[in-house]
Amino acid sequence: MANSQRYLRYIVFALVCLILLFFISSSSSGPSSWPSITNPAANGSITSPEKPPTTPNTGSSPPPATAAGGRMNATFVTLARNSDLWEIAKSIRHVEDRFNRKFNYDWVFLNDDDFDDEFKKVTSALVSGKTKYGRIPTEHWSFPDFIDQDRAAKVREQMKEAKIIYGDSISYRHMCRYESGFFFRHPLMLDYEWYWRVEPSVEFFCDIDYDPFQYMADNKKKYSFVLSLYEYVETIPTLWDAVKNFTKAHPEHIVEGNMMNWLSDDDGKTYNHCHFWSNFEIGNLNWLRSKAYLDYFNSLDHAGGFFYERWGDAPVHSIAAALMLKKEEIHFFNDIAYYHVPFTHCPTGEEYRLQHKCHCNPKDNFDWNGYSCLSRYYEVKGKEKPAGYEKEQQQ
Numbered sequence: 001m002a003n004s005q006r007y008l009r010y011i012v013f014a015l016v017c018l019i020l021l022f023f024i025s026s027s028s029s030g031p032s033s034w035p036s037i038t039n040p041a042a043n044g045s046i047t048s049p050e051k052p053p054t055t056p057n058t059g060s061s062p063p064p065a066t067a068a069g070g071r072m073n074a075t076f077v078t079l080a081r082n083s084d085l086w087e088i089a090k091s092i093r094h095v096e097d098r099f100n101r102k103f104n105y106d107w108v109f110l111n112d113d114d115f116d117d118e119f120k121k122v123t124s125a126l127v128s129g130k131t132k133y134g135r136i137p138t139e140h141w142s143f144p145d146f147i148d149q150d151r152a153a154k155v156r157e158q159m160k161e162a163k164i165i166y167g168d169s170i171s172y173r174h175m176c177r178y179e180s181g182f183f184f185r186h187p188l189m190l191d192y193e194w195y196w197r198v199e200p201s202v203e204f205f206c207d208i209d210y211d212p213f214q215y216m217a218d219n220k221k222k223y224s225f226v227l228s229l230y231e232y233v234e235t236i237p238t239l240w241d242a243v244k245n246f247t248k249a250h251p252e253h254i255v256e257g258n259m260m261n262w263l264s265d266d267d268g269k270t271y272n273h274c275h276f277w278s279n280f281e282i283g284n285l286n287w288l289r290s291k292a293y294l295d296y297f298n299s300l301d302h303a304g305g306f307f308y309e310r311w312g313d314a315p316v317h318s319i320a321a322a323l324m325l326k327k328e329e330i331h332f333f334n335d336i337a338y339y340h341v342p343f344t345h346c347p348t349g350e351e352y353r354l355q356h357k358c359h360c361n362p363k364d365n366f367d368w369n370g371y372s373c374l375s376r377y378y379e380v381k382g383k384e385k386p387a388g389y390e391k392e393q394q395q
């Protein structure tokens with residue numbers, strides 16, 4: 001009994017001391033009390049208001065968040081598995097730091113399985129806008145009944161032998177077909193007009209200090225990209241034939257003033273394999289939901305190449321955009337600096353990069369590499385390439 005009372009006295013005494021200490025230290029910013037530790041060489045510059053200790057984050061940082069209701073009818077969208085959590089977490093952090101923390105757009109996550117609680121907990125904590133989680137209906141992630149499963153299995157075997165990347169994967173094929181023809185029809189996506197696709201493990205290197213969705217709407221753009229390149233021929237041997245069958249059956253969907261000569265060097269006879277890389281896209285969902293695009297997708301789907309070959313959603317989207325949009329409706333976001341393994345888009349021009357706090361190495365820029373389709377894009381658009389691009393060409 002006596003013992004415990006003594007302990008109690010000690011504890012009370014210790015508490016009083018702690019409280020006293022707290023008061024003394026919190027009032028020590030005043031002129032006297034404790035001698036402040038200063039480095040004579042620094043000459044007080046640590047506390048000098050004109051010289052803050054870190055780089056001032058002024059000037060080109062994003063503008064204030066748009067007023068409530070001032071946002072566009074738009075969302076980020078990600079297709080992912082639960083196992084992609086920590087890689088998509090990195091991508092979200094990049095998007096938020098460089099753009100969305102000021103704009104707070106929503107983010108839709110889609111999966112062929114149910115998202116687990118950890119995935120939802122972590123992603124909803126990272127995204128500054130609302131998050132929504134959707135499960136893909138089985139009909140949109142399975143073999144359609146018109147596909148011959150034995151034939152598809154043989155192809156996977158052959159592609160495995162030939163060491164074609166993802167050549168033997170069933171899920172990769174479902175993914176490509178889903179991104180080609182279904183994601184924009186998911187019930188959660190029907191609420192929106194614009195989307196920005198984000199994949200796991202991507203990076204954004206520069207501040208984006210305006211709203212790209214707003215830009216798309218104001219300038220009547222429907223589809224956009226940051227990287228373009230040539231597709232692996234082995235994955236799409238008959239894609240162009242299927243496209244030609246479609247254009248013959250539906251000439252009404254082919255638009256005058258389109259970008260056919262970006263896809264083809266001989267007025268449509270053959271495909272040169274140029275495509276926009278679809279792991280980054282900002283686009284208009286109502287265009288993808290249009291009769292023109294759906295007729296196109298259904299036609300390609302019935303041709304069977306998602307399973308009998310390994311058609312990617314990138315060439316599928318790109319060919320649609322280049323044939324069924326006017327070339328003015330397609331936009332190259334030179335100012336959105338981006339990485340998805342193994343390619344980087346780092347904006348040409350040092351002034352821009354410094355103003356926007358870019359952290360990409362300009363030597364990594366893929367734009368003027370011989371395997372990029374960007375030069376051809378500039379030619380077809382009849383536009384000058386950015387000043388200084390020759391100097392930043394990859395060795």
Ligand SMILES: Nc1nc2c(ncn2[C@@H]2O[C@H](COP(=O)(O)OP(=O)(O)OP(=O)(O)O)[C@@H](O)[C@H]2O)c(=O)[nH]1
Binds near residue numbers: 111112171172175
């Ligand atoms: N839910 C779900 N998502 C998938 C599946 N396969 C791929 N994805 C997602 O689909 C997108 C594209 O898949 P990736 O594996 O990134 O394909 P890729 O970009 O061609 O190839 P790498 O990124 O180089 O591996 C990513 O957002 C993936 O998270 C799957 O089986 N289920």
Ligand SMILES: *[C@@H]1O[C@H](CO)[C@@H](O)[C@H](O)[C@H]1NC(C)=O
Binds near residue numbers: 042
């Ligand atoms: C400290 O600053 C004063 C006033 O600006 C200056 O005269 C003095 O030379 C400086 N001393 C050192 C050590 O930098």
Ligand SMILES: *[C@@H]1O[C@H](CO)[C@@H](O)[C@H](O)[C@H]1NC(C)=O
Binds near residue numbers: 286
């Ligand atoms: C957003 O766009 C979708 C698709 O066009 C539309 O159905 C929805 O009503 C729009 N929402 C708002 C708030 O305008």
Ligand SMILES: *[C@@H]1O[C@H](CO)[C@@H](O)[C@H](O)[C@H]1NC(C)=O
Binds near residue numbers: 238241245303
């Ligand atoms: C294109 O149509 C022709 C004639 O119907 C058909 O034989 C061919 O298989 C089709 N090509 C593709 C890739 O679907």
Ligand SMILES: [Mg+2]
Binds near residue numbers: 200
């Ligand atoms: Mg990827």
